[in-house]
Amino acid sequence: MKWTLALVVTVITALLLAGGWIQSGGMKLHAERAAGTPEEAVRALMADIQAHDWAHAYARLERSNHLQEADFVREVGGSDGSLRTYSSLQSFDIWPVHADSEHATLRVRMNWSSAIGSLDEVRDLQVAREGSVWKVVWPKPNFPDVPLQVLPVNYLRWDVIGRRSDDWGSASVDTPRVRIISMNAVERPDSVVIVGEVENEDTVPAYLNISAALLKPDGSPLSQQDSFDAIAHRLLPKQVSPYRIDFPGARLSQVKSVRIDAHPLLIPASADPVISVESQNVAKDALGRTTLKGALVNQSGQTVNIAQVLAVFYDSAGKPIWVSDGYVEDALLPQAPVPFAVDIPGDVASRMHDYHVAVNHYIAPTT
Amino acid sequence: MLLTVMASYVWAQDPVLKAPGAVSAGQSVKLAVQGHGSATFYLVGPDRVLKRKISLGEEIEIAAEDLKTAGKYEAIACNGGNCSNTQFNVLPSQPAQLIFFLHPSRVPVSSGNAVNATALVLDREKNVVWSSANVNFKIDLPDGSSSTRAVPTTRGIASFAMDSRSRQGKVQVTASLDDVSEPRVIQQVAAEACGLRMTAAPTGRFMTFQTDPIRDCGGNPLPDGTIVSFTKTDSTGRSTVDSPIKKDRAVARFEVTGPAKVSVACGVVVGNELSLGGAR
Numbered sequence: 001m002k003w004t005l006a007l008v009v010t011v012i013t014a015l016l017l018a019g020g021w022i023q024s025g026g027m028k029l030h031a032e033r034a035a036g037t038p039e040e041a042v043r044a045l046m047a048d049i050q051a052h053d054w055a056h057a058y059a060r061l062e063r064s065n066h067l068q069e070a071d072f073v074r075e076v077g078g079s080d081g082s083l084r085t086y087s088s089l090q091s092f093d094i095w096p097v098h099a100d101s102e103h104a105t106l107r108v109r110m111n112w113s114s115a116i117g118s119l120d121e122v123r124d125l126q127v128a129r130e131g132s133v134w135k136v137v138w139p140k141p142n143f144p145d146v147p148l149q150v151l152p153v154n155y156l157r158w159d160v161i162g163r164r165s166d167d168w169g170s171a172s173v174d175t176p177r178v179r180i181i182s183m184n185a186v187e188r189p190d191s192v193v194i195v196g197e198v199e200n201e202d203t204v205p206a207y208l209n210i211s212a213a214l215l216k217p218d219g220s221p222l223s224q225q226d227s228f229d230a231i232a233h234r235l236l237p238k239q240v241s242p243y244r245i246d247f248p249g250a251r252l253s254q255v256k257s258v259r260i261d262a263h264p265l266l267i268p269a270s271a272d273p274v275i276s277v278e279s280q281n282v283a284k285d286a287l288g289r290t291t292l293k294g295a296l297v298n299q300s301g302q303t304v305n306i307a308q309v310l311a312v313f314y315d316s317a318g319k320p321i322w323v324s325d326g327y328v329e330d331a332l333l334p335q336a337p338v339p340f341a342v343d344i345p346g347d348v349a350s351r352m353h354d355y356h357v358a359v360n361h362y363i364a365p366t367t
Numbered sequence: 368m369l370l371t372v373m374a375s376y377v378w379a380q381d382p383v384l385k386a387p388g389a390v391s392a393g394q395s396v397k398l399a400v401q402g403h404g405s406a407t408f409y410l411v412g413p414d415r416v417l418k419r420k421i422s423l424g425e426e427i428e429i430a431a432e433d434l435k436t437a438g439k440y441e442a443i444a445c446n447g448g449n450c451s452n453t454q455f456n457v458l459p460s461q462p463a464q465l466i467f468f469l470h471p472s473r474v475p476v477s478s479g480n481a482v483n484a485t486a487l488v489l490d491r492e493k494n495v496v497w498s499s500a501n502v503n504f505k506i507d508l509p510d511g512s513s514s515t516r517a518v519p520t521t522r523g524i525a526s527f528a529m530d531s532r533s534r535q536g537k538v539q540v541t542a543s544l545d546d547v548s549e550p551r552v553i554q555q556v557a558a559e560a561c562g563l564r565m566t567a568a569p570t571g572r573f574m575t576f577q578t579d580p581i582r583d584c585g586g587n588p589l590p591d592g593t594i595v596s597f598t599k600t601d602s603t604g605r606s607t608v609d610s611p612i613k614k615d616r617a618v619a620r621f622e623v624t625g626p627a628k629v630s631v632a633c634g635v636v637v638g639n640e641l642s643l644g645g646a647r
Binding site: 238 | 621
């Protein structure tokens with residue numbers, strides 16, 4: 001009786017373990033480890049990247065281009081506190097572009113879950129046959145090679161000092177003066193979107209958020225939202241930032257008016273780093289979408305860990321019609337250009353006459 | 368029987384309260400109360416209610432602590448079901464404190480009626496002093512000059528607005544009344560950029576674009592850290608950089624390999640445009 005019970009418990013445990021393995025995609029993973037076809041090779045590589053199994057992933061690569069494992073890991077896993085270091089591959093889709101008996105090209109759409117939400121990346125991967133197996137030809141990454149140099153950084157910073165008194169009538173410092181210089185309500189297929197630009201008119205830095213309420217004909221609020229991350233929150237004196245406020249599910253026909261408020265705060269800030277946005281161009285990407293592309297160059301000496309691009313698009317009358325934003329997954333090393341691309345909706349691309357790009361950044365505190 | 372009735376009349380006489388004269392906030396006061404026997408005394412004020420046992424015929428002393436707040440007070444004395452009441456006003460005492468607002472703390476130069484000074488006159492118990500008084504405002508300007516202005520209070524408030532001056536710097540305004548004074552400092556800052564202009568000079572394969580000293584229309588330099596936007600447009604696309612002013616100037620560097628146009632702006636103010644590789 002005692003042995004029977006032990007046997008039953010052991011069998012149930014084994015069954016549960018097997019069930020858990022299958023449930024967690026173990027079967028699929030096992031199938032993906034075999035690479036008898038180009039798709040299997042890419043699928044297996046993606047599975048290894050998903051599992052952060054860099055050694056296995058690297059072993060699946062064709063290495064005629066002398067790709068080093070460290071470079072591969074640095075590109076896929078991120079470095080220097082970049083956004084990619086806070087990301088993991090959530091899912092992927094693969095479809096063939098071209099194939100012959102020795103070579104194939106597959107397009108992969110990778111969906112990364114990251115610290116700022118879901119990010120899509122589309123890549124065309126070359127796959128080559130090596131005997132009976134297919135291996136992915138991972139392009140050798142070109143990391144910036146900035147020569148050793150001393151870069152003097154002497155931009156000023158603003159500090160807020162002294163005790164903040166709550167006593168009524170005591171001396172105080174006003175919050176920064178900001179002005180909403182443009183605003184436009186745009187209807188999208190699934191939402192109403194408020195887009196525009198805001199300027200810090202003051203001589204001190206501001207931390208800024210913008211909130212808006214859609215008002216019904218009777219004056220009551222239909223919906224209230226704020227700009228969340230579609231704004232450069234930190235604005236230096238005379239700096240202009242685009243903003244976008246999304247109202248999912250709302251329709252313009254329901255809206256009588258819009259109430260919009262800027263909420264500035266006085267904050268300590270530094271004028272460093274200066275990030276230039278170079279070679280901005282509107283072009284079509286591999287999926288046929290219209291994108292604004294360019295490169296960010298960190299002109300200062302400090303690594304910028306996470307950068308966000310905000311672009312406002314104007315019609316021929318100079319009215320803002322859309323604000324796109326996108327994060328750059330690589331850290332901005334000093335003096336090294338990092339490419340970026342932000343989507344432009346098709347209807348906006350056809351009406352767009354001009355645009356303006358701003359850059360938001362995050363630098364991890366040094367310990 | 369008659370003696371008993373007379374005694375009860377004498378010893379249980381209804382209380383009669385007599386209001387005091389003018390009372391200043393924070394001063395003790397004595398109330399006369401006629402009658403015989405004991406009673407319960409109530410004082411109902413703007414911010415408190417007191418209750419205590421008293422002996423009729425003796426003066427009731429109300430402590431200064433209980434008369435801090437100016438306003439209408441009601442005194443009530445009750446003996447059984449018989450009550451007597453009286454009302455009196457506690458007035459603010461002498462001005463002893465100024466609450467002074469000078470707004471805003473930063474103001475662009477040469478702005479009309481942009482600075483508002485408001486002083487509120489309080490006594491030592493923080494009651495608004497309603498009686499009219501002259502508050503003197505002394506204005507010290509960045510160039511060392513100063514002026515004064517006397518403003519009478521209305522319902523305890525003295526207020527005036529003034530233009531910001533044409534020179535940037537600190538402005539100190541001191542509000543004073545008798546021996547009480549309150550200084551406040553605000554900053555007059557440069558207004559929008561005026562006549563924004565840049566020049567270009569080659570530095571290797573780059574071109575360096577540098578603005579002339581950036582000043583407002585009154586000649587005040589814009590503060591360091593103010594953002595100036597440079598935009599280059601050429602065959603490779605558009606390049607922009609937001610560069611902070613450093614020592615009155617902003618500088619940007621672009622690689623220029625062919626015909627290009629470069630423009631400069633500071634906030635909503637647009638400067639000159641340079642055409643490179645063609646006619647300038």
